[in-house]
Amino acid sequence: xxxxxxxxxxxxxxxxxAVFFLLVIPVCFVVVYSFWLRxxxxxxxxxxxxxxxAKFFADFFYPSLLIRTIRVALETVLLCLVMGYIPAYFxxxxxxxxxxxxxxxxxxxxxxxxxxxxxxxxxxxxxxxLINHVFLKIGLxxxxxxxxxNEAAVLMGLLQYLLPFMILNIYVSLxxxxxSLTEAAKSLGCTEWQAFKEVTLPLSxxxxxxxxxxxxxxxxxxxxPPMILGGPGNDMIANLIFKRIVGTLDWPFGSALxxxxxxxxxxxxxxxxxxxxxxxxxxxxx
Amino acid sequence: MGTEKDPQFVKFRGIVKKYGDVTAVAKMDLDIPExxxxxxxxxxxxxxxxxxxxxxxxxxxxxxxxIVNGNRINDTPIHKRNLGMIFQNYALFPHKSIFDNVAFxxxxxxxxxxxxxxxxxxxxxxxxxxxxxxxxxxxxxxGQQQRIALARAIVIEPDVLLMxxxxxxxxxxxxxxxxxxxxxxxxxxxxxxxFVTHDQREALSMSDKxxxxxxxxxxxEGDPETVYNKPANHFVxxxxxxxxxxxxxxxxxxxxxxxxxxxxxxxxxxxxxxSWKQGDAVELVVRAQRFEAHxxxxxxxxEGMNSFAGRIKDKSYMGxxxxxxxxxxxxxxxxxxxxxxxxxxDYGDEVSxxxxxxxxxxxxxxxxx
Ligand SMILES: Nc1ncnc2c1ncn2[C@@H]1O[C@H](COP(=O)(O)OP(=O)(O)O)[C@@H](O)[C@H]1O
Ligand SMILES: [Mg+2]
Numbered sequence: 001x002x003x004x005x006x007x008x009x010x011x012x013x014x015x016x017x018a019v020f021f022l023l024v025i026p027v028c029f030v031v032v033y034s035f036w037l038r039x040x041x042x043x044x045x046x047x048x049x050x051x052x053x054a055k056f057f058a059d060f061f062y063p064s065l066l067i068r069t070i071r072v073a074l075e076t077v078l079l080c081l082v083m084g085y086i087p088a089y090f091x092x093x094x095x096x097x098x099x100x101x102x103x104x105x106x107x108x109x110x111x112x113x114x115x116x117x118x119x120x121x122x123x124x125x126x127x128x129x130l131i132n133h134v135f136l137k138i139g140l141x142x143x144x145x146x147x148x149x150n151e152a153a154v155l156m157g158l159l160q161y162l163l164p165f166m167i168l169n170i171y172v173s174l175x176x177x178x179x180s181l182t183e184a185a186k187s188l189g190c191t192e193w194q195a196f197k198e199v200t201l202p203l204s205x206x207x208x209x210x211x212x213x214x215x216x217x218x219x220x221x222x223x224x225p226p227m228i229l230g231g232p233g234n235d236m237i238a239n240l241i242f243k244r245i246v247g248t249l250d251w252p253f254g255s256a257l258x259x260x261x262x263x264x265x266x267x268x269x270x271x272x273x274x275x276x277x278x279x280x281x282x283x284x285x286x
Numbered sequence: 287m288g289t290e291k292d293p294q295f296v297k298f299r300g301i302v303k304k305y306g307d308v309t310a311v312a313k314m315d316l317d318i319p320e321x322x323x324x325x326x327x328x329x330x331x332x333x334x335x336x337x338x339x340x341x342x343x344x345x346x347x348x349x350x351x352x353i354v355n356g357n358r359i360n361d362t363p364i365h366k367r368n369l370g371m372i373f374q375n376y377a378l379f380p381h382k383s384i385f386d387n388v389a390f391x392x393x394x395x396x397x398x399x400x401x402x403x404x405x406x407x408x409x410x411x412x413x414x415x416x417x418x419x420x421x422x423x424x425x426x427x428x429g430q431q432q433r434i435a436l437a438r439a440i441v442i443e444p445d446v447l448l449m450x451x452x453x454x455x456x457x458x459x460x461x462x463x464x465x466x467x468x469x470x471x472x473x474x475x476x477x478x479x480x481f482v483t484h485d486q487r488e489a490l491s492m493s494d495k496x497x498x499x500x501x502x503x504x505x506x507e508g509d510p511e512t513v514y515n516k517p518a519n520h521f522v523x524x525x526x527x528x529x530x531x532x533x534x535x536x537x538x539x540x541x542x543x544x545x546x547x548x549x550x551x552x553x554x555x556x557x558x559x560x561s562w563k564q565g566d567a568v569e570l571v572v573r574a575q576r577f578e579a580h581x582x583x584x585x586x587x588x589e590g591m592n593s594f595a596g597r598i599k600d601k602s603y604m605g606x607x608x609x610x611x612x613x614x615x616x617x618x619x620x621x622x623x624x625x626x627x628x629x630x631x632d633y634g635d636e637v638s639x640x641x642x643x644x645x646x647x648x649x650x651x652x653x654x655x
Contacts, residue, residue, distance in 0.1 A: 183344055184377040186364045188442065189394030194365075198390075202381050 084166030157225030173207020370439030
């Protein structure tokens with residue numbers, strides 16, 4: 001019966017409702033806020049004007065923050081990709097009975113608060129942190145090394161946050177590859193490495209692609225690692241938004257910044273899917 | 287001399303494969319003649335795949351030697367073995383076109399581009415699927431994918447073609463067509479082939495030689511007729527077709543036949559094959575198709591034939607034939623398949639069952655398990 005077609009929607013109903021009220025409506029509010037005026041007194045005045053956007057483009061400081069965000073996000077993607085593919089491939093190939101245990105280790109970080117995990121790096125990299133402490137003790141150095149409050153520390157913090165997402169995305173893709181494909185390739189004359197290049201790598205690209213996008217988007221929206229591990233010059237766009245809205249309570253400008261970030265990510269995700277979508281990946285390999 | 291076929295083209299010598307405590311293949315000695323189609327037949331888990339994969343180089347034997355064309359290949363890496371492997375699920379590369387799939391092995395064999403195109407075209411003609419070069423595997427049906435897998439394997443002119451249950455993923459009716467096609471192709475190309483199956487009909491219909499396996503052991507090898515008509519033991523007899531087993535004891539023999547007393551007290555004749563002596567505990571093996579059932583009231587025993595009495599216990603109509611289950615006075619049931627030429631019987635009918643000594647085969651009785 002045709003009238004049954006409502007049933008799947010009914011199942012989706014609760015989550016759609018939640019997404020609508022908890023995500024779509026707040027985002028609409030943010031967009032609306034971005035057109036409001038902020039009076040010198042600090043009051044927000046309903047209006048429809050582009051002053052907040054003009055302010056963003058008037059001072060290169062703001063766009064430069066956005067550019068830095070994208071650069072750091074790309075660096076994070078690259079790091080996660082290189083450091084994520086290897087363990088994912090290991091999980092795909094291993095027949096060890098430890099595999100389920102090791103998989104749980106990947107999930108383990110999610111059990112600990114993101115803030116705690118980020119803060120804990122201070123105890124490792126800080127002036128009186130583990131590394132400096134040990135190096136000083138054994139006399140390798142006579143002054144603490146400055147390892148915190150720079151971009152490397154921020155990248156480290158981002159990496160420990162995002163690596164599991166990359167590993168899992170790639171692993172899921174690899175896991176769907178029939179192992180007899182590699183065996184077929186080898187029986188036809190490929191070495192292990194050639195079989196990887198010919199079969200495994202191309203077939204894992206959908207997961208790589210999904211993982212890269214996820215890491216990119218998550219990096220663009222995060223502010224904790226730069227806030228805790230970065231120096232004054234390492235702020236990213238989300239730090240600015242945080243400071244404007246939570247710090248100076250400048251909702252209109254903060255909203256305009258959020259809307260610009262949202263719009264930019266929207267365009268990037270759309271373009272990425274358009275040209276690097278799963279079906280496209282297969283085609284470009286030919 | 288060079289054209290002479292080598293009867294030991296592939297040799298397994300003392301091959302053992304253990305996975306931890308599990309012995310997948312135990313002390314296997316096997317010869318595969320050049321150009322022959324040899325089937326490894328046996329129930330699931332008997333080690334067929336493992337044996338094949340060791341030849342392919344996908345598993346390493348725990349013990350023993352594998353020799354192909356006079357060369358021990360144990361230490362030859364898989365990509366240098368020049369064997370064509372066909373997987374149960376076809377294992378076509380989903381992201382590559384049919385052309386690239388078939389050309390795959392040639393790419394790694396320093397063949398020129400023009401030659402590759404030529405050979406791929408020819409291979410696709412051989413498997414009767416010309417003109418699909420530009421399609422993707424997913425755009426072909428299961429049977430077509432199987433042929434592409436075949437084309438991909440034969441285009442490299444392998445020393446041995448290895449097929450692991452290649453038909454089991456196909457529909458029943460397609461399977462028969464594909465089986466005949468593989469059979470014809472193998473004969474046409476003359477490529478030494480090892481075919482793994484658990485389906486006795488497949489094995490019987492296409493093999494030059496059947497190797498029956500169980501629990502990693504070779505139970506019998508021989509051409510289909512030998513294995514079917516002269517099974518070496520209970521398992522082989524049972525695995526190949528509808529066999530009846532009548533336990534009995536050897537009570538005498540002459541030049542031609544062995545006399546066996548079965549549970550009912552009837553003494554049956556079995557053609558003399560192998561050596562038996564008086565008092566041997568044996569089983570008389572008779573295929574269900576070899577028995578003839580006759581109405582008891584009209585029955586005139588034929589000279590030189592075995593006959594005994596029974597009662598129809600159950601029957602099932604199977605189109606061209608009827609399957610009867612007949613109870614003997616001893617309580618044992620036998621299975622008789624009768625062509626519809628003769629009349630049919632009903633439940634409870636008293637019948638006489640007749641079978642020629644030629645169709646009675648003797649095997650030693652194994653201790654009850
Ligand atoms: N990779 C493996 N690890 C452990 N045991 C295995 C492995 N492969 C096969 N076996 C065992 O070896 C035996 C033979 O398996 P296999 O060769 O696949 O049988 P077949 O192909 O005849 O069904 C089975 O008992 C199976 O469980
Ligand atoms: Mg198998």
